[in-house]
Amino acid sequence: MEFIHIATELIIGYIALLFTTKLLGRTQITQITPFDFISALVLGELVGNALYDKDVGLAKILFAVTLWGTLIYVTELITQKKKGLREILEGKPSIIISNGKIVYSELKKNHLDLNQLQHLLRQKDIFSIREVEHAILETNGTVSVMKKAKYEQPTREDHHMPLSPVVLPVTLIIDGEVIWDNLSESGFTEAWLKQQIRSFGFQDYKDILYAEWQEGKGMHMQPY
Template sequence: MELIKIASELVVGYVALLFTTKILGKTQITQITAFDFISALVLGELVGNALYDNNIGISQILFAVALWGALIYITEIITQKKKNFRAILEGKPTLVIAQGKILRDKMAENKLDMNQLQHLLRSKGAFSIREVEYAVLETDGTVSVLKKSPYELPTRQDHQMPEQLVSLPVTLILDGEVIWDNLKEFGFSEKWLKGQIQSFGAKEYKDVLYAEWQKDKGIHVQTF
């Protein structure tokens, strides 16, 4: 009976958390703010602690998740409507390098040391601070970099080259399984797909690790 109780509470908590996160919206983990991170931890702890507390049942779990989700939802609405609250709850971007000079006071305010700054800059392709004109520490802990002009990559406009249409690649096979929705969406038939992978030496879909199609470039297939 104890295992059945834990299982039922876990399933209900799982559904409640899933429903709550759908209502609150999507946030990529790399873009999560400190407040979002703490909110996610508390929401998970509400369910986790309730599982092993004999005095707490399913109704209490649902109430706790619903109340916490409502508080977060109200907070999100407030931050969208009131800009002043946005800085308090989400923080605001901070300039840590300006005109090539490191702003040590701004780094100290954000508890950022030189090793961390160098790591963040390298993740943006700037392996030397001398390459950076401006660097902004974002609210999610990442850094946005504007390089000095000698270190910026040339663009097609710089070379006075004509514009070129950009198209997204479409995944057709992943780990030996066909993405049928993508295949149908772009009007490809199964017969066409089989013919394409066979030209790359694959007899069956299970022989294909990855296959994608892109306009003007055709299909790319990699077998196991």
């Protein structure tokens, strides 16, 4: 009877976890953040510990999994609406190499040493930091890299083509909210941004899902 009891709880827990992970979406695996990682661990522990606790029945397992899953789901909804809270829970990308130079302050802030940086770059098939123009540490711990122009594949040097400068695009609007720091650092004003929005046929920031500016390519804007 004890084995039947464990088997029953395990099957019910399996179904509950499967349903919860499907509800929360695939970011639990493919775009996992530190918050997602901790949430997944706790969710698994709730079921694992309950299997061998005789005082915990099926109803308590289902209640615990449902409550925890609901808390995570509500948190995800909130982070979709509130940009400030999104940065607290999920973090934000950090530029760790800028214009070919390592930004040591950002490495230190993200507790990343140079050996770890080299390891992350090698995962992108980059074996020398001199090849990198810009590198961004993403919230899931991976690195996105923009190579210097002469190291692009196929390389411009191979075809004796003139080198063009590598320019990092600047995000100006996310989820209908202006990233004021980026706008200011790029040397633009609010009046300029409003003019750009009107040129695309829109009237307000809240109409825009995403907007970025890149030197030489201009504005890219996507509405909701």
